[in-house]
Amino acid sequence: MSDPDLNNYQLSQLDTLEAEAIHIFREVIAEFERPVLLFSGGKDSIVMLRLAQKAFYPANIPMPVLHVDTGQNFQEVLQRRDELVRRLGVQLIVGSVQEAIDNGSVVEPPDGTRNRIQTPVLLDTLEKHRFQAIFGGARRDEDKARAKERVYSFRDEFGQWDPKNQRPELWSLYNSRIHAGESIRVFPLSNWTELDIWHYIARERVELPSIYYAHEREVVDRGGMLYAVGEFITPRDGEEVLTKRVRYRTVGDANLTAAVESDADTIEKIIEEVATTRITERGATRGDDKFSEAAMEDRKREGYF
Structure with a gap:
């Protein structure tokens, strides 16, 4: 049988x-x-x-x-x-x-x-x-x-x-x-x-760069996107430097990749956050994709x- x-x-x-x-x-x-x-x-x-x-x-x-x-x-x-x-x-x-x-x-x-x-x-x-x-x-x-x-x-x-x-x-x-x-x-x-990526990271206990998790960072708001102040981003005239709790959903060039406001400092919190978002990670954070629809x-x- x-x-x-x-x-x-x-x-x-x-x-x-x-x-x-x-x-x-x-x-x-x-x-x-x-x-x-x-x-x-x-x-x-x-x-x-x-x-x-x-x-x-x-x-x-x-x-x-x-x-x-x-x-x-x-x-x-x-x-x-x-x-x-x-x-x-x-x-x-x-x-x-x-x-x-x-x-x-x-x-x-x-x-x-x-x-x-x-x-x-x-x-x-x-x-x-x-x-x-x-x-x-x-x-x-x-x-x-x-x-x-x-x-x-x-x-x-x-x-x-x-x-x-x-x-x-x-x-x-x-x-x-x-x-x-x-x-x-x-x-x-x-x-x-x-x-799926985050569930796999959690299951496999994959170590990631710390910027994927919520942390305090000095940022400037440009067109609703939060860019970290540093070597590649300096405040323009009229821009206010803000200290916000943010994390990165994706990483690219520091002068083109924005952070998102977040308190998700653990994998479990990130999974909960990603499960409820309706904007793709590139759409929400990558300035290089904002030049045109294509x-x-x-x-x-x-x-x-």
Whole structure:
């Protein structure tokens, strides 16, 4: 007789998402010679690193990690990046936007923001190391342009993305065929939500940079968004410096990423807060997505993640 417990066996939501992501990691490593994992030290990339650990345990993570450093990052995030890389013994490759500015490869915009000029630095770094498959932590719930992505996102020889040229992925079957110079961007977290990420962080006891948790910080209010006063943000004429209790839902450049007012200083409180919000994390906190309705899609067409 069959065991009724086996017949009724079901995976939880998190177990299902984890199993899918691990399957994707293993498929890519089996199919491509030169993979790399984008790793900034933010929450999504840290979850990606944790999944990669699980996918190949007890062996080491079989690929380097890559960070395109704009030179305008939060120090807490860079410290966490370096701590994890050192602990896991993973090779860290850094593509420096500042170096590209210094050698004339890119020109810094007059407003001092570097988000858009990190794309050519990313493409140059990928070409230099001949990476064929690039893991990214993008999720479909983040942005309308993200929602158009497949798990395997085909890029042409110029690193560009065409939303009309996407490969079908029926029954989770992935087409990995590429010609010389082409590449695949891979998104194992595609089907995750921000809430899933936090539930996973809680379950796995993942350590994150402290800025994800509520703390007091000096900020200025610009258009309803709270930017931290510091090296990259200084008060403009007429702006008042406020001390507020805030946290960061996502992290990018310090001069473009806003905080949100919050008392959520534990994972449990953050999960409760995220469960009730109706604004995506990028929509609420990323000034780089406020330039136009299609800001993200425009950057992705150019080669951004």
